[in-house]
Amino acid sequence: MKIVITGGLGFIGQHLATRLIAAGHDVLLVDSLIAQIHGDIPSVSVPEGARVVRLDTSLLPEHPELIDGSDAVFHLAAETGTAQSMYRIAHYTGVNCGGTAALLEAIAKCSKRPRHVVLASSRSVYGEGAYVRPDAPTQLLQPAARAPEALAAGDWEPRDASGVALVAVPTPESLPFAPGSIYAATKAAQELLINSTATALGFRSTVFRFQNVYGEGQSLQNPYTGIITIFFNRARQGLDIPLYEDGLESRDFVHVSDIAAALHASLSTDLPPGAVINLGAGQPTSVRTLASSLLQAAGIDVPVRVTGQFRVGDIRHCHADLGLARRLMGFEPQVTLDEGLRRFCAWGVGQPVHEDRSAAATAELRSKGLTK
Numbered sequence: 001m002k003i004v005i006t007g008g009l010g011f012i013g014q015h016l017a018t019r020l021i022a023a024g025h026d027v028l029l030v031d032s033l034i035a036q037i038h039g040d041i042p043s044v045s046v047p048e049g050a051r052v053v054r055l056d057t058s059l060l061p062e063h064p065e066l067i068d069g070s071d072a073v074f075h076l077a078a079e080t081g082t083a084q085s086m087y088r089i090a091h092y093t094g095v096n097c098g099g100t101a102a103l104l105e106a107i108a109k110c111s112k113r114p115r116h117v118v119l120a121s122s123r124s125v126y127g128e129g130a131y132v133r134p135d136a137p138t139q140l141l142q143p144a145a146r147a148p149e150a151l152a153a154g155d156w157e158p159r160d161a162s163g164v165a166l167v168a169v170p171t172p173e174s175l176p177f178a179p180g181s182i183y184a185a186t187k188a189a190q191e192l193l194i195n196s197t198a199t200a201l202g203f204r205s206t207v208f209r210f211q212n213v214y215g216e217g218q219s220l221q222n223p224y225t226g227i228i229t230i231f232f233n234r235a236r237q238g239l240d241i242p243l244y245e246d247g248l249e250s251r252d253f254v255h256v257s258d259i260a261a262a263l264h265a266s267l268s269t270d271l272p273p274g275a276v277i278n279l280g281a282g283q284p285t286s287v288r289t290l291a292s293s294l295l296q297a298a299g300i301d302v303p304v305r306v307t308g309q310f311r312v313g314d315i316r317h318c319h320a321d322l323g324l325a326r327r328l329m330g331f332e333p334q335v336t337l338d339e340g341l342r343r344f345c346a347w348g349v350g351q352p353v354h355e356d357r358s359a360a361a362t363a364e365l366r367s368k369g370l371t372k
């Protein structure tokens with residue numbers, strides 16, 4: 001197949017491109033190589049056999065020939081910093097929503113349009129995700145964002161209206177949108193843009209909502225996203241690992257090879273049009289456990305410090321319900337967290353140490369009232 005990947009020189013895009021090329025596909029990567037991910041003078045290794053065009057997605061309508069005649073497009077290009085999106089609002093909306101609109105406009109101009117468009121969306125569209133009351137374990141609830149006053153008092157767990165602390169359960173795709181950040185809102189908007197044009201433009205759309213993806217090749221210089229890379233970069237410099245809240249907030253960490261395998265499989269699986277599918281490991285891991293597992297995998301001993309700080313709009317817990325991914329695609333994550341961290345560290349030790357900019361990023365958020 002002839003396949004286009006926007007954001008194809010990013011973390012997930014590179015893994016996907018490598019897989020697709022190995023399977024014999026013709027792969028074109030469209031990427032503007034933004035400095036926050038790739039540095040001011042980008043040095044990026046291009047997967048062998050890939051063709052590359054350096055272009056901002058906003059310019060795609062002027063270059064429909066890049067898409068014309070392709071069989072499938074994976075739309076991965078995006079700005080991805082949740083907290084940063086809360087003050088660079090016009091920029092994030094422009095890149096993520098405007099970029100998706102530009103892709104669709106380019107598709108509309110093609111004489112032979114792609115048959116399949118796959119979007120990289122995010123679990124962030126759910127906000128807090130699914131919870132239950134301890135006394136009603138089968139009735140799913142979706143709590144509102146936690147009140148800043150509760151967080152300031154160290155009351156971390158989401159509660160229902162009567163004050164009962166709720167318990168996180170796997171989040172299914174049926175939960176409505178409840179984005180708690182501009183980033184999340186742009187991912188929800190991307191889904192709507194793609195799914196609402198699919199029939200008219202004649203392509204099958206598939207939306208994957210990723211949990212926290214990690215692994216080899218993830219940018220070590222972006223201080224705004226990727227807690228594993230931020231922690232790793234700090235630990236290598238002997239700096240402590242600061243944990244927000246009490247460190248018991250949890251995320252679902254999925255290795256990038258499992259994500260790339262699922263994206264690849266979507267090309268040959270008979271998915272229903274407009275399918276929206278969770279991808280994750282399906283397991284919650286507290287940030288505190290993550291930090292100690294990472295330090296163990298890296299063989300580094302630095303203090304892990306619970307700061308009690310919190311970010312406005314952060315969620316407490318979320319992990320994926322993989323039932324639909326299993327049913328529709330036979331998806332089963334293959335890489336355990338310990339194995340994935342081992343692979344990440346084995347790659348990471350060969351990478352340059354970058355100046356730690358996470359403290360400056362936190363200070364920037366604090367100055368804007370977004371971290372307390």
Ligand SMILES: NC(=O)c1ccc[n+]([C@@H]2O[C@H](COP(=O)([O-])OP(=O)(O)OC[C@H]3O[C@@H](n4cnc5c(N)ncnc54)[C@H](O)[C@@H]3O)[C@@H](O)[C@H]2O)c1
Nearest residue numbers: 007009010011012032033034056057077078120122210213
């Ligand atoms: N990594 C995760 O944990 C995660 C979780 C949920 C969803 N996602 C989604 O998956 C996709 C890929 O994420 P990633 O982790 O590989 O991110 P990444 O930042 O490593 O890659 C994104 C790529 O897009 C490129 N890009 C950014 N703006 C662009 C523009 N205007 N035009 C062209 N290229 C542009 C960047 O240069 C970069 O190479 C994103 O859409 C992201 O929202 C990622």
